[in-house]
Amino acid sequence: MMNLVSAMETRVSTRTFDGKPLSSEEQAALENLLQDVERAEKPDFLQPVRLTLHTGPGAKMGTFGLITSAAGFLVPAVRNAPFAMESVGYSLELAILGAASLGIGSCWIGGVFSRARANEAARAGKDELVPVIAALGHPASQRSLADRIVTGAAQSRVRKPLSEIFFPIAAQPHGGADAGKEAVSAVQLSAPWDTILEMVRIAPSASNKQPWRIVQVSETPQFVFFMEENYRYNNSLGDVHLQNIDMGIAMCHFDAAAEACGLAGTWQPLAENRGAGSSAEDEKTSTALAFGRSRGWKPIAVWQQKR
Numbered sequence: 331m332m333n334l335v336s337a338m339e340t341r342v343s344t345r346t347f348d349g350k351p352l353s354s355e356e357q358a359a360l361e362n363l364l365q366d367v368e369r370a371e372k373p374d375f376l377q378p379v380r381l382t383l384h385t386g387p388g389a390k391m392g393t394f395g396l397i398t399s400a401a402g403f404l405v406p407a408v409r410n411a412p413f414a415m416e417s418v419g420y421s422l423e424l425a426i427l428g429a430a431s432l433g434i435g436s437c438w439i440g441g442v443f444s445r446a447r448a449n450e451a452a453r454a455g456k457d458e459l460v461p462v463i464a465a466l467g468h469p470a471s472q473r474s475l476a477d478r479i480v481t482g483a484a485q486s487r488v489r490k491p492l493s494e495i496f497f498p499i500a501a502q503p504h505g506g507a508d509a510g511k512e513a514v515s516a517v518q519l520s521a522p523w524d525t526i527l528e529m530v531r532i533a534p535s536a537s538n539k540q541p542w543r544i545v546q547v548s549e550t551p552q553f554v555f556f557m558e559e560n561y562r563y564n565n566s567l568g569d570v571h572l573q574n575i576d577m578g579i580a581m582c583h584f585d586a587a588a589e590a591c592g593l594a595g596t597w598q599p600l601a602e603n604r605g606a607g608s609s610a611e612d613e614k615t616s617t618a619l620a621f622g623r624s625r626g627w628k629p630i631a632v633w634q635q636k637r
Contacts, residue, residue, distance in 0.1 A: 333586075333589070333590045334424075334427040334428065334430075334431060334586045334590070335525070335529060335586070335587055335590045336431070337427040337428075337430040337431045338427060338529045338532060338533070338583060338586070338587070339529075339532070340430070341426070341427065341430040341436075343436070343437045343438065343534065344435030344436060344437050344465070344467070344469045345396060345397055345398065345437050345465070346398045346399070346469065346470045346472070347397075347398060347399045347400045347401060347435065347465070347467035347468060347469060347470055348399065348467065348468050348469065348470045348471070349399035349401075349467075349470075350401065350467070350468060351385070351386075351401050352385060352401045352402060352434070352466070352467070356432065356434060357383065357385060359432050360383050360429060360432070360434070360466075361383055363425060363428040363429065363432070364381040364382075364383060364404075364425060366428070367381060367421055367424045367425045367428065368380070368381060368421070370424065372417075372420060372421070372585075373420070373581065373585075373596075373597035373599075373631065374597075375412075375413055375597070375598075375599040375631075376413055376416060376417040376420055376421075376578075377408050377409055377411055377413060377414050377417040378408070378409075378417075379406050379407070379408045379417050379418055379420075379421035379422070380406065380407045380408070380452065380458075381404060381405070381406050381421065381422070381425055382404070382405040382406075382407070382451055382452045382453075383402060383403075383404060383405075383466075384402055384403045384404075384405050384451040385401060385402030385403075385466075386402070389401075389402045389403060389451075390444075390447065391403050391439070391443045391444055391447055391448060391451075391463055391465075392443055392444030392447055393439060393442055393443050393465070394442050396439075396442055397437060397439065397465045398470070399467065399470065400465035400466060400467045401466055401467035401468070402465075402466045402467065403448075403451070403463050403464060403465055403466060404422060404425055404426070404429075404436070404463065404464040404466060405448050405451045405452040405460060405463050406418045406421060406422050406452070406460065406461070406462065406463075407449075407452040407453075407454045407455075407458045407459070407460050408458060408459055408461070409457055409458055409459075410457055410458065410459050410569055413599065414459060414461075415461060415570070415571045415572075415574035415575045415577075415578065416574055416575070416577050416578035416581065416630065416631075417578060418461055418462060418575055418578060419574070419575035419576060419577060419578020419579040419580075419581070419582065420578035420579070420581055420582040420585075421578075421582075422438075422462065422464060423533075423534075423578070423579040423582040423583070424582050424586070425464075426438070426464055427582075427586070429466060433468075434466055434467070434468065435466070435467060435468060435469045436464050436465060436466050437464060437465045438462060438464055438534060438536070439462060439463050439464065439465060440461070440462045440536050440567075440570075440572045440575070441536075441567065441572070443463055445460060448460040448463050459569055459570065461567075461569075461570040461571075461572075461575060462570075462572070462575060488538070489531055489532055489538075489540065490531070490540050492527060492528070492531055495530070495531060495540065495542060495543055495544060496527050496531075496543075496544045496545075496546070497543065497544065497545045497546070497621065498545075498546045498547075498548075498549070499545060499546070499547055499548070499617070499618070499621055500547075500548060501547050501548040501613070501614055501617055522587075522588075522591035522592075522593065525587060525591060526584060526587040526588050526591060526593075527544070527584075529583045529584070529586070529587035530542065530544065530580050530583045530584050530587075532583075533576075533579050533580050533582075533583045534579060535573075535576040535579065535580075536563075536572035536573065536575065536576055537563070537572075539560060539563070539573065539576070540576075541557050541558050541559060541560070541564075541573045541576050541577070542555060542556070542557065542558075542576065542577060542580040543555075543556040543557070543558050543622065543625075543627050544556070545618040545621055545622055546618070547614040547615075547617050547618050548614065550614050551595075551634065551635030552614060552615065552618075552632060552633070552634045552635070553584070553632065553633045554600070554615065554618040554619065554622065554629065554631075554632045555577065555580065555581065555584075555600075555629075555630045555631050555632065555633070556622040556627035556628060556629055556630060557573055557574065557576075557577050557627060557628045557630055558625075558626070558627050558628075559573055559627075559628055560573065574630075577630050577631075581597070581630075581631065581633075584633060585633075588633075593635060594635070594636040595633045595634055595635045595636055596633070596634055596636060597631050597632070597633055597634075598631065598632050598634070599630075599631050600619070600629035600630055600631050600632055615632060618632075
């Protein structure tokens with residue numbers, strides 16, 4: 331995986347583009363990037379995601395004025411199966427960060443685009459979904475009125491403090507009476523974990539809801555990822571669940587930042603309610619799960635540092 335921390339730190343959503351086409355060199359670099367992303371090592375429970383670069387004069391996606399003069403779009407297709415949404419979030423964010431490192435702006439688009447056109451561009455099969463797309467191009471010198479309104483309404487460049495997304499907790503005996511009631515410590519992180527979790531904190535999300543919650547028990551090299559779901563919002567588009575896509579984005583940022591800091595880890599799934607196998611729960615994982623579930627959070631996955 332590429333070192334993408336600088337792209338995470340500097341990238342912002344671009345909704346108003348300058349209308350100029352991508353150069354042949356940029357298109358070739360993006361095509362190579364998409365191949366690299368498809369081949370990149372990812373959590374083994376994620377689904378393969380096909381990524382299509384859709385450019386040219388006919389590259390329109392029916393974004394109803396929310397995106398202006400994009401040079402093209404990234405269009406992901408994934409089999410409709412457990413962890414499909416997280417898979418798209420992970421792979422498409424990896425591609426978006428790679429595009430940013432090439433100097434190409436982008437914007438996630440989840441709710442307002444022509445799904446028929448996107449399916450056609452991706453040549454999606456009957457068992458595949460195109461849950462989101464991403465606009466690409468070079469930023470215009472001035473943002474459109476719609477861009478300014480959307481950015482302001484969603485407070486798109488504001489992020490929750492770390493204390494609202496990361497919870498270091500004290501260990502409790504497995505199945506103890508106080509499970510789920512552990513005291514939360516003050517967030518005091520040493521390097522490189524401060525950098526890694528900061529990269530998750532600043533990750534983009536649908537309507538900037540930032541649904542990821544991360545629990546670590548007693549300074550273990552294990553981080554349990556939960557989703558604080560807004561049920562109505564996350565289930566308003568049928569098989570497309572934008573906040574699960576957000577969880578894949580958060581996992582991508584954590585992985586890429588950890589790799590940049592020289593830390594290797596493995597993922598195991600924890601989303602029992604969607605038919606995926608759960609990881610074996612050790613005592614500290616169980617403590618973290620009890621903590622999150624007591625707050626109504628949905629467990630997604632656990633990252634464990636390799637020894």
